[in-house]
Each structure stands twice: as structure tokens, then as C-alpha cells.
Amino acid sequence: FDEPFSGFDPINANLIKDEILQLRDEGASIIFSTHRMESVEELCDNIALINKSNKILDGKLNDIKQQYRTNQFEVGLLCSDKNGLLNQINSQFVVGNSKSSCFNNDLRLLISLKxxxxxxxxxxxxxxxxxxxxxxxVIPSVNDIFLKAVASNN
Incomplete structure (x- = not known):
């Protein structure tokens, strides 16, 4: 299939997706090309990423996602002293994109581990x-992996 969902409304795109998944579950090998990486995440067990007519990455999707792990974790915490807790966390770990909300002492953080x-x-x-x-x-999406693979390939 080449861009199997192109031109379909959401209802019919879902019908086609369900048929593809059923064929896959029955043991059929299905080859399709797409620029929609969310379709790759949903439907594929094995992938080949192609950039400018060159295969830049291939293998089992789960293995590739593990290979591109960033060791980042999204964390939600309840605490009474956000600033004190942030200082303690910052002294031990790399914190990025911290978001804190004002109600219920909820603190949301993106923490990168060494x-x-x-x-x-x-x-x-x-x-x-x-x-x-x-x-x-935080596991990178296929879209993120594609962008990173293309950047490192150029």
C-alpha cells in the first residue's frame, strides 16, 4: 500500500486500518509506505526509514525505539515546598521543562538521567x-527518531 489512508475520512481510514491489522494478526506480511509516522507507530512491527532514496534505519520497531531512548522521565509530584524540592532534585539530576501548577501542590517535571x-x-x-x-x-516517537536519524545521516 502507498499512503493507505490518504484521501479517506476518519471513519473509512479506521476501517482500512482495522483490515490491515486483521491481516497482520492473521500472519500476512504487509508492506506500505507512508509519511505519517503515527501510522507507523500503530501498524508496524518492522520498519525501514528512507531518506532521499537511501535506507537510513531498519529493524524491529521496538528495538529501534529502545536504541533511541533518551533516559528521560516525566514525573508528577505532590509536595508542600516546591522550591525546596526543585532545589534538591536539581542538585542530583538534570531537570528540563519544569511545569508547576498552583493548585494541589502539583509539580510536573521532565528529568534526564545520566x-x-x-x-x-x-x-x-x-x-x-x-x-x-x-x-x-519518555520514549521518542517514530517521528522524533526519523528526524534524529536524518540529521545524523546528513
């Missing part, structure tokens, strides 16, 4: 400082 640190270290540190309300690893 190569020798892992999520367990971060959870243990945070668990002793505040109530963790949200914790998830």
Missing part, C-alpha cells in the same frame, strides 16, 4: 521527598 543512573535511583530519591503521582519514561 548513563550510569536508572529509574530505580530516581524513584527512590523522589519517594523520600514527595508523593509520586505520575512516573513514565
Amino acid at each position: 548513563k550510569d543512573e536508572n529509574s530505580t535511583d530516581l524513584i527512590q530519591f523522589l519517594n523520600n521527598k514527595a508523593q509520586i503521582t505520575h512516573f513514565t519514561e
